Amino acid sequence: MLNPLELAHRILAEVIVPGDLVVDATMGQGYDTVFLAGLKADVVAFDVQALALAMTEKRLEQAQLTAKLILDGHENVGQYIEQPIKAAIFNLGYLPKSDKQVITQAETTLDALTQLLEMLVKGGRIALMIYYGHAGGLEERDAVLAFVSGLPQREFQVMRYGGINQANHPPFLVMIEKRL
Numbered sequence: 754m755l756n757p758l759e760l761a762h763r764i765l766a767e768v769i770v771p772g773d774l775v776v777d778a779t780m781g782q783g784y785d786t787v788f789l790a791g792l793k794a795d796v797v798a799f800d801v802q803a804l805a806l807a808m809t810e811k812r813l814e815q816a817q818l819t820a821k822l823i824l825d826g827h828e829n830v831g832q833y834i835e836q837p838i839k840a841a842i843f844n845l846g847y848l849p850k851s852d853k854q855v856i857t858q859a860e861t862t863l864d865a866l867t868q869l870l871e872m873l874v875k876g877g878r879i880a881l882m883i884y885y886g887h888a889g890g891l892e893e894r895d896a897v898l899a900f901v902s903g904l905p906q907r908e909f910q911v912m913r914y915g916g917i918n919q920a921n922h923p924p925f926l927v928m929i930e931k932r933l
């Protein structure tokens with residue numbers, strides 16, 4: 754079966770066509786950036802850690818793909834993107850293999866999400882992979898859930914996908930689609 758991240762990729766790929774502008778809001782190790790670039794989308798990717806850019810750059814090179822990598826917070830997305838976007842993805846939490854000190858934060862995550870929802874074309878989709886097992890994770894999870902629960906049903910379809918019987922803190926997926 755597909756795990757939530759694989760499902761996120763599948764659901765995003767359904768709407769992305771070559772040349773679409775898409776955003777990776779949390780580059781991390783670069784898996785999502787490489788996935789989106791592989792769909793021939795124009796990818797703009799953000800991270801606040803130079804290590805994430807280095808890992809992503811390496812992965813892109815290996816796959817012979819390109820993307821625009823930005824060393825800045827996703828809450829500043831409006832400074833870099835002016836056109837409508839087709840899709841975006843967030844992987845919340847900390848960068849695996851790093852010191853776990855730098856984590857995504859509820860306030861900046863929701864700031865970025867609000868801006869990206871505004872930029873999203875009708876029929877466009879945003880994926881949020883919610884990791885909440887780390888310190889600060891529950892607060893961010895609850896803030897994101899409260900926010901997306903309040904999105905008007907007329908304008909947005911919001912779905913939640915995740916495992917049922919996993920131990921510990923299984924990550925889950927929130928998908929948002931702007932209605933036609």
Ligand code: SAH
Nearest residue numbers: 779781800801826827846847848856857884
């Ligand atoms: N938990 C996921 C990985 C998340 S990586 C997993 O286990 O696979 C999250 C990334 O978001 C980190 O690389 C971190 O540096 C980055 N990040 C933190 N705050 C950010 C912000 N404001 N804007 C963009 N990226 C941010």
